[in-house]
Amino acid sequence: MTRVLHVITGLDHGGAERQLALLLRHLPVTCEVAALTGGGALAEAIRGDGVAVHEIGMRGNRDLTAVPRLARLIRRGGYDVVHTHLYRACVYGRVAARLAGTPRVIATEHSLGEGQIEGRPATRGVRALYLATERLGSVTVAVSPTVAARLRGWGVAPGRIVVIPNGIDAAAFAFDPARRARTRLRFGIAPDEWIVGAVGRLVPTKRFDLLIEAVARLDGPRLLLAGAGPERGPLERLAARLGASGRVIFAGGTEDVAGALAAMDVLAAPSTQETFGLGVLEALAAGLPVRYTACPALDDLPPGEAPNALRLPTRVDAWSTELGRLAASARGAARGPGRRERVPPVVGRYAIAEQAARLARLYLDGPDGGAERSPSAHEYIPN
Incomplete structure (x- = not known):
């Protein structure tokens, strides 16, 4: 052997x-x-x-x-x-x-x-x-x-x-309503709250600062950041300066990424420097809509492999507008918070x-x- x-x-x-x-x-x-x-x-x-x-x-x-x-x-x-x-x-x-x-x-x-x-x-x-x-x-x-x-x-x-x-082990990220409920309870998130989520190390290239600014402009949605890193202090201070401290949840590093994804309603990945984009694929496997800036795992493939994923430019107004649109759409949907999309073909490729x-x-x-x-x-x- x-x-x-x-x-x-x-x-x-x-x-x-x-x-x-x-x-x-x-x-x-x-x-x-x-x-x-x-x-x-x-x-x-x-x-x-x-x-x-x-x-x-x-x-x-x-x-x-x-x-x-x-x-x-x-x-x-x-x-x-x-x-x-x-x-x-x-x-x-x-x-x-x-x-x-x-x-x-x-x-x-x-x-x-x-x-x-x-x-x-x-x-x-x-x-x-x-x-x-x-x-x-x-x-x-x-x-x-x-x-x-x-x-x-x-x-x-x-x-x-x-x-x-x-x-990716797609089965490990399959949506589980009970896991969603447990994770939301742990982080003090109400069952009907609409949550923007992000996963990754808290470093400058992930552009979580942009995400905090975009969410701070919205009325209602909160942000769940799952990750640890040297930028946590600056990001906390940014949220406080924007009056959004209570709306940004710093979850820290976690082994339960699937649980964090279950608690979210959209995965936001504004990173400008990615070599693959594993977090994006994991979110798609969880049935989440994804908004991202750089993801070679998607961008190196022909179009149409991930209809639930949309690429956005690195501008606060673009992210705020799109997240606001998704939140309004969720409020008007009959299925309400926690609904999931069909897992796209791209997940099976990896x-x-x-x-x-x-x-x-x-x-x-x-x-x-x-x-x-x-x-x-x-x-x-x-x-």
Whole structure:
């Protein structure tokens, strides 16, 4: 049985971290995890699924002692594949895997945006270090054609890039009225309140500031923000300055994303920097209408795959107008709050079992084992 060590920077609540936890349940190979910075909110959940989690104890971005510690772990484990996730883990993990003599080293690029990576500016030094260590690996997996194009723009050779999108367990997000009631009770939301929702790390590129301003202009709807991050304080102060403190619910990071989605009536995703848009797909799987600004998971596909999703520009007036229209429409609907739409075809395109199988073939057979080679966006249709 193929043995794989997944190396990731940390295991807090984030898109890449949640995607890894989901993959671990579906990959048909033996997996363990090494977290560079120690445990996190998801570490115990992963251990609960029977997967070993090793904490490397990296103390900062320049803690070079993490490399020999990780190399020793890899050498002792005798892994067939090392699979790295997120910038620091990709840089340190590729070096350690090369030192340990691992035969195959794969990296997934989750967070490469326009001019930034994981929220940090993509300076010349950041790019040089990324490219130098990228060559130590076997292949880089892009989670969307958009990311593949950005990697090529950075100078990664097209032949070293394959596209395997993120996956979703649609059944886990199927709407449950009882879950909606429980979650709303927990956050003090009345059964008949119309709720705008958002899910993600509280960082500037998510543009939750725009969403707070848009909701503050409306009469009635409240905003549920499910996520943690460094922008929480500034966002709370913005809500207070706009007189909307009582109408913005900061839920914090949560393992129950499905519950948060159940409590919402529309998912709002005004982020300007996305590599895939997993939260949008999860909301569509929950039967929610979605309004978004950037989502490669939708934008890289032909039109018509997600009729419940509408793209909006990054303008407060556009968001306020559209959210107000949806709220008024819900008030006039016979079915009332909590109604759900049909799950659109796009959700089925990204089934987690298929994406996990494609990764497993990549582990066994290399780039010709079932992954798409770095195509242009219009050529790419996920299996």
